[in-house]
Amino acid sequence: MKPDLEIDFDRPGPDYHRKAVKGRRELLARAVGAQQGARKILDLSAGLAQDAVFLCQMGFTVTAVERHPVIAGLLTSALQRTRRPELRERLTIREGDARDVLREPDCARDFDAAYFDPMYPLKKKSALPRKEMLLFRELVGDDADAAEVVRLALRLGPPRLAVKRPLKAPPLLEGVKHSFEGTTVRYDIYVRS
Ligand SMILES: C[S@@+](CC[C@H](N)C(=O)[O-])C[C@H]1O[C@@H](n2cnc3c(N)ncnc32)[C@H](O)[C@@H]1O
Numbered sequence: 001m002k003p004d005l006e007i008d009f010d011r012p013g014p015d016y017h018r019k020a021v022k023g024r025r026e027l028l029a030r031a032v033g034a035q036q037g038a039r040k041i042l043d044l045s046a047g048l049a050q051d052a053v054f055l056c057q058m059g060f061t062v063t064a065v066e067r068h069p070v071i072a073g074l075l076t077s078a079l080q081r082t083r084r085p086e087l088r089e090r091l092t093i094r095e096g097d098a099r100d101v102l103r104e105p106d107c108a109r110d111f112d113a114a115y116f117d118p119m120y121p122l123k124k125k126s127a128l129p130r131k132e133m134l135l136f137r138e139l140v141g142d143d144a145d146a147a148e149v150v151r152l153a154l155r156l157g158p159p160r161l162a163v164k165r166p167l168k169a170p171p172l173l174e175g176v177k178h179s180f181e182g183t184t185v186r187y188d189i190y191v192r193s
Contacts, residue, residue, distance in 0.1 A: 005070075005135050007078040009053055009087055018054045029058050031115070031162040031180050031187035038112035042158060044098035044149060045117045048136060049075050049091075051164075055115075056090045063092040063111070065101050068140045072096075098149055102156045108192075113160040114153050118146035120166055147172050154192055161190040 009016045020026050024034040028051060032041050039061060043052045046064035048071070055062045066072040072095035079093055094101065098116075101107060119142050150173045153161050163172055165186050176188040 005074065005132060005139070007048060007074040009049075009078050009082040009084060015048070015050050016053045018050075018057070020054070020058050024058060026054075026058060027180050027182050027187065028054060029060075031164075031189065032060065032113045033160045033162075034058075034060075036160070038160065040111045040113075042098075042101065042107070042111040042114045043117075044102075044114055044153065045143070046075060046093065047071065047117065047140070049078075049093070051115065051117060052091060053087060056086045059086075059090075061090040063094060063101075065094045065096060065098040067095070067097045069095060070139060071136070099152050102149075102152050107156060108158055111158040113162065114157045115162050115164075116146070116149060116153065117164040118143035118149070118172070120169065150190070154190055157192065159192050161192070163188045163190070 032038050032055065041055055041060050041062045043055070043062055043064035046052055046066035049064055052062045052064040064075070066075060072093065075093045076095070079087060079091060082088060119137065119140060121142065150161065150163060154175070165171065165188055167181060167184055167186050171188050175190055177191050178189050180187045180189070
């Protein structure tokens with residue numbers, strides 16, 4: 001029997017209550033440009049919004065875009081139900097394709113940075129993800145158009161783009177200015193010319 005996919009930002013546990021032990025020196029905060037003064041972030045791939053919630057927790061204002069209607073609906077309802085003030089005040093969920101948001105005339109001005117975390121293929125050797133994660137993957141698929149989103153973000157989006165990749169995976173697109181490396185993931189930083 002398939003488990004139901006549930007999104008509850010208030011549920012205790014690590015998914016939505018990550019410890020920001022280093023504050024704005026957390027890798028994700030540095031990747032979106034905390035040290036350069038970034039405050040408003042456009043998340044081009046909301047997914048389960050774990051990163052978006054973490055960013056709000058660290059004080060950023062986040063608009064998170066999700067194109068899968070079921071996931072976007074679950075996120076919207078989780079946001080309506082949450083009692084967490086930092087999410088009620090600083091998180092916006094938008095259903096749709098991030099490319100359409102990037103094409104909006106004020107997009108480059110409205111945000112300090114964009115963040116993109118497309119799906120990547122499962123490694124054969126990796127630990128089996130939780131059933132919820134498998135169901136999520138089955139729903140949203142592989143984001144085969146990810147490089148195109150990066151290309152468009154560099155043409156039309158905010159001045160900075162951080163792309164999350166598995167540590168050893170090649171960049172989605174050439175032109176990475178620098179990277180922040182964690183133990184399993186890497187954030188490739190692009191700066192719009
Ligand atoms: C790996 S998940 C993101 C996980 C997310 N960072 C988190 O912390 O939960 C990728 C998500 O991005 C969405 N996505 C990929 N490309 C998109 C696009 N062009 N527009 C909107 N959503 C997109 C997929 O539907 C999927 O839900």
